[in-house]
Amino acid sequence: MNNIKISTLNKAIFEQIDLPDNAVVADLGCKDAGFLVGLQQAFHDKIQKAIGVDITDKWFKDVKYKKPIKLKVMDCSKKLKFPDNSFDFVFSADMFECVSDKELLVSEIHRILKPGGTVICVNCDWESIAYNGENKALISKALHAYAVTKQPWMDDLDSWIGRRMYGIFNKSKLFESSVSVHNVVETEYKDGFLGFDFSKDIAWLFEENTGALSKEEYDEFIKNLELAQENGSYIFSKPYYIYKGIRI
Ligand SMILES: C[S@@+](CC[C@H](N)C(=O)[O-])C[C@H]1O[C@@H](n2cnc3c(N)ncnc32)[C@H](O)[C@@H]1O
Numbered sequence: 001m002n003n004i005k006i007s008t009l010n011k012a013i014f015e016q017i018d019l020p021d022n023a024v025v026a027d028l029g030c031k032d033a034g035f036l037v038g039l040q041q042a043f044h045d046k047i048q049k050a051i052g053v054d055i056t057d058k059w060f061k062d063v064k065y066k067k068p069i070k071l072k073v074m075d076c077s078k079k080l081k082f083p084d085n086s087f088d089f090v091f092s093a094d095m096f097e098c099v100s101d102k103e104l105l106v107s108e109i110h111r112i113l114k115p116g117g118t119v120i121c122v123n124c125d126w127e128s129i130a131y132n133g134e135n136k137a138l139i140s141k142a143l144h145a146y147a148v149t150k151q152p153w154m155d156d157l158d159s160w161i162g163r164r165m166y167g168i169f170n171k172s173k174l175f176e177s178s179v180s181v182h183n184v185v186e187t188e189y190k191d192g193f194l195g196f197d198f199s200k201d202i203a204w205l206f207e208e209n210t211g212a213l214s215k216e217e218y219d220e221f222i223k224n225l226e227l228a229q230e231n232g233s234y235i236f237s238k239p240y241y242i243y244k245g246i247r248i
Contacts, residue, residue: 018118019047019089025050026082027051027091029094033060047068049068054071055153085112086112093122097123116247126147126161129147129239131224131235162241175246175248183240186235195236199221206218
């Protein structure tokens with residue numbers, strides 16, 4: 001969540017957050033704590049404690065975080081190592097799809113939230129990402145291959161996780177549920193932009209010999225995006241589903 005362009009998404013999320021005084025907040029799957037740093041800036045007078053957890057600490061050293069943010073290694077696919085009723089707000093972005101027992105995670109979020117507390121889970125709907133470019137079949141192939149190919153660190157993968165989040169929480173009957181969608185749209189293919197960075201992530205498919213996309217196909221895919229940038233037709237669009245639940 002550190003990309004400059006993602007700040008519009010953070011703004012859409014922050015508008016949905018109403019923290020009590022001395023709030024205790026958690027980010028599950030926090031990576032480099034970019035969201036918590038932004039939250040702390042937006043609600044600095046309200047937050048007493050902010051805890052970010054991730055299955056690995058490999059990104060923690062890159063973080064410019066400070067008190068009251070604390071980071072811990074924790075596997076969110078298991079019972080969460082937090083006491084009952086301990087948080088006013090629990091956040092998670094693009095982590096749910098990596099966990100196979102989603103019902104356990106939903107019930108764990110309910111357990112660690114205080115009654116009336118809020119959970120917000122933000123998930124990209126990977127199969128709904130769009131680039132514009134000349135070669136429709138190839139661009140669709142690259143996007144689909146990335147959406148459905150499981151990376152080694154993932155316990156599970158669901159390329160439709162964005163549209164599924166509402167149902168996953170709502171059917172538990174543990175939350176009052178609502179959902180909205182924030183679409184990040186870019187018209188420039190440049191370093192530092194979400195669509196540019198994402199196109200580089202797709203290289204993983206041939207670098208790791210997944211068989212899902214060849215180097216030739218990847219190079220052609222990148223050429224299509226560069227050409228679209230040159231002729232003024234480049235578009236990148238990424239929809240984030242924002243699930244909001246109030247703990248019953
Ligand atoms: C796609 S990244 C999203 C990171 C961050 N939430 C963001 O939006 O920028 C997914 C994160 O979830 C973490 N993760 C995956 N499985 C996890 C698990 N079982 N428990 C905790 N974290 C996990 C990964 O290490 C990674 O940091």
